Structures are given as C-alpha cells and as structure tokens.
Amino acid sequence: MGPAEGAARPGRFFGVYLLYCLNPRNRGRVYVGFTVNPARRVQQHNGGRKKGGAWRTSGRGPWEMVLVVHGFPSAVAALRFEWAWQHPSASRRLVHVGRRVRSETSFAFHLRVLAAMLRSPPWVRLPLTLRWLCPDFCRDLCPPPPPHVPLAFGPPPIPQALKDCTQARDQGAGDQCTLCACALQDEEGPLRCPHPSCSLQAHVICLAEEFLQAEPGQLVPLEGQCPRCKNSLLWGDLISLCRMGSEKDNDDSDLEEGHWTDLLET
Known part of the structure; x- marks a missing residue:
C-alpha cells in the first residue's frame, strides 16, 4: 500500500456501491460506482447525465x-476496488473467480465477485464495512466476509454526528498516553476508546503495537482488545473516529462526478 493510498483524508466517506435497475425494460441490470455521498449519487444517476x-x-x-x-x-483505494469489481476478469487479484455463467443473474454474479474480493488481498486487510441500503435485496455472501468486516443496514452514519459525539467525549480528557504515559502530541489527536465509560487515550503507534501482539507478522492491525475496558475494537473505527473528531467543517467533494471511469464512458 503506497503513501497516497494509506493516508486517509480526515472525516471523509469513500464508498463503492452497487445499483440495481428497477425499470421493467432493463430490470436486473446493475452498475458499480464510486461515491463520497451515496444519497446524492443515486439521485444523480436517476436524474441522468444532465444531473451528473x-x-x-x-x-x-x-x-x-x-x-x-x-x-x-x-x-484511490476505493477507485481501485471499484475497477476490480467492474472488471474481475481483467484483475490479477481475481483470477480465481470464474466468469458469469448463463444461469447466473448479473446481480448474483456481482455478489459472488464481491464475496471473493473481500477475502482477497489487498482488500482483505482493509477496515471495510458492507452496508445493505435496501433490505429487499439483502443476500448472504459466499464465502461470508471476514470477521473484521461488519454487516450494516440502512444509510451510512452522518460524519457530523460522529464528530459532535467525539468532541463531547473529549471534554476534560488528559494529555498523556494511557500506554506509555508520555505527552500526547499527535497532530490529529490521540486514539480513544469509543465506549463512554472508558478513558483510554493513546498514541497511534502505542495502540497499534498493543494490537499487533496478536499478529506479529503484520504492519497494520485489524482489531484488538482495549487494554483498559477489554472491549473488542476495530482499528478502522478508531482511526475514522479520531479523524472525524479533529475534522474542520469543509464542503462535500464532487469526486465521483468527474473520476476517470466516468470519463472513459463518454
């Protein structure tokens, strides 16, 4: 994972979605795309090219x-995932995934590809969430997602709400790392346990080393146990919460309206 791919922009949502066509003339067609705002993006698709x-x-x-x-x-990481999902036969990461068979719907095929992607490197190490937005289409993936990839339902959480929650919880926090007792001077703030009754706050490196004791061969942890309250924590959630809490208000990005895959379609 290169530097550009590993450094997330604070508080941003990067998602890859699956559309299903409800038009009787085209029913069953699917489309894979990238978005930073799912609600807005589906409105743009239904509004046509003039609406983005x-x-x-x-x-x-x-x-x-x-x-x-x-x-x-x-x-970048999301766009690479999008491309591989759109072109599984061209991705060297998915050579083990068979082509779509005649009896297989496009929807079923895309779910089969997704299931394989979530179990394949490099995506198997990412702190992803699989979120079903429409319960009527929910299906079990085979194979199922890795244990560290949670299943969620309904619209994605609002970053501002998470930010407000984090800021409220941070009031009165000390300035020392729980693990090393040294001063907390991280530019984006320390990592904090999200459980309200827990006072853990730690340097990113300190907590990463704590979590990686169970995975000594890895560079980035997937999950671990809070050394203070003993609750199980997902590393991706801790990083996202930290960055959302330190985020300054900024405008939504329009990345999906002009990214390179859409340009290739014109």
Whole structure:
C-alpha cells in the first residue's frame, strides 16, 4: 500500500456501491460506482447525465442503490476496488473467480465477485464495512466476509454526528498516553476508546503495537482488545473516529462526478 493510498483524508466517506435497475425494460441490470455521498449519487444517476449521472445509467432508471462498501482509507483505494469489481476478469487479484455463467443473474454474479474480493488481498486487510441500503435485496455472501468486516443496514452514519459525539467525549480528557504515559502530541489527536465509560487515550503507534501482539507478522492491525475496558475494537473505527473528531467543517467533494471511469464512458 503506497503513501497516497494509506493516508486517509480526515472525516471523509469513500464508498463503492452497487445499483440495481428497477425499470421493467432493463430490470436486473446493475452498475458499480464510486461515491463520497451515496444519497446524492443515486439521485444523480436517476436524474441522468444532465444531473451528473453516468452515461451507462442515464435514461435507464429508476435505479436503486442496494449496497455500499465503505471504510476505504482514500479515494484511490476505493477507485481501485471499484475497477476490480467492474472488471474481475481483467484483475490479477481475481483470477480465481470464474466468469458469469448463463444461469447466473448479473446481480448474483456481482455478489459472488464481491464475496471473493473481500477475502482477497489487498482488500482483505482493509477496515471495510458492507452496508445493505435496501433490505429487499439483502443476500448472504459466499464465502461470508471476514470477521473484521461488519454487516450494516440502512444509510451510512452522518460524519457530523460522529464528530459532535467525539468532541463531547473529549471534554476534560488528559494529555498523556494511557500506554506509555508520555505527552500526547499527535497532530490529529490521540486514539480513544469509543465506549463512554472508558478513558483510554493513546498514541497511534502505542495502540497499534498493543494490537499487533496478536499478529506479529503484520504492519497494520485489524482489531484488538482495549487494554483498559477489554472491549473488542476495530482499528478502522478508531482511526475514522479520531479523524472525524479533529475534522474542520469543509464542503462535500464532487469526486465521483468527474473520476476517470466516468470519463472513459463518454
């Protein structure tokens, strides 16, 4: 994972979604895309090219956004995932995934590819979340996602709400790392346990080393046990919460309207 891919922008949502066509003339068609704002993006697809939708979905709707995979550390990481999901036969990471068979719907095939991707490197090490936005389309993946990839349902959480929660919890916090007792001077703030009754706050490196004791061969942890309250914690959640808490208000990005895969469609 290179520097550009590993350094997430604080408090941002990077997701890769699956659309399902509800139009009787095109029912069953699917589309894979990248977004920083799922609610806005599906409106753009249903509004056509003039509203920012993709060429392949324009005039073929209505479309339903049935699921989104999020938690990518950067837009680059999400776009690479999107490309591989769109082109599994061209991805060297997915040579083990068989091509779509005649009896297999496009929706079922894309779920099969997704299941394989979540179990394949480099994506198997990412702190991703599989979120079903439409319960009627929810299916069990085979194989199931790794244990550290949670299943979620409904719209993604609002970053501002998480930010407010973090700021409220930070009031009165001390300035020493719980693990090394040294001063906390991280530019983006320390990592903190999200459980309200826990006072853990630690340097990123200190907590990473604590978690990696169970995985000595890895560089980045997936999850671990809080050394203070003993609750299980996902590393990706801790990083996201820290960055959301230190985020300053900024405007939503329009990355998905102009990223390179849409440009190739014109």
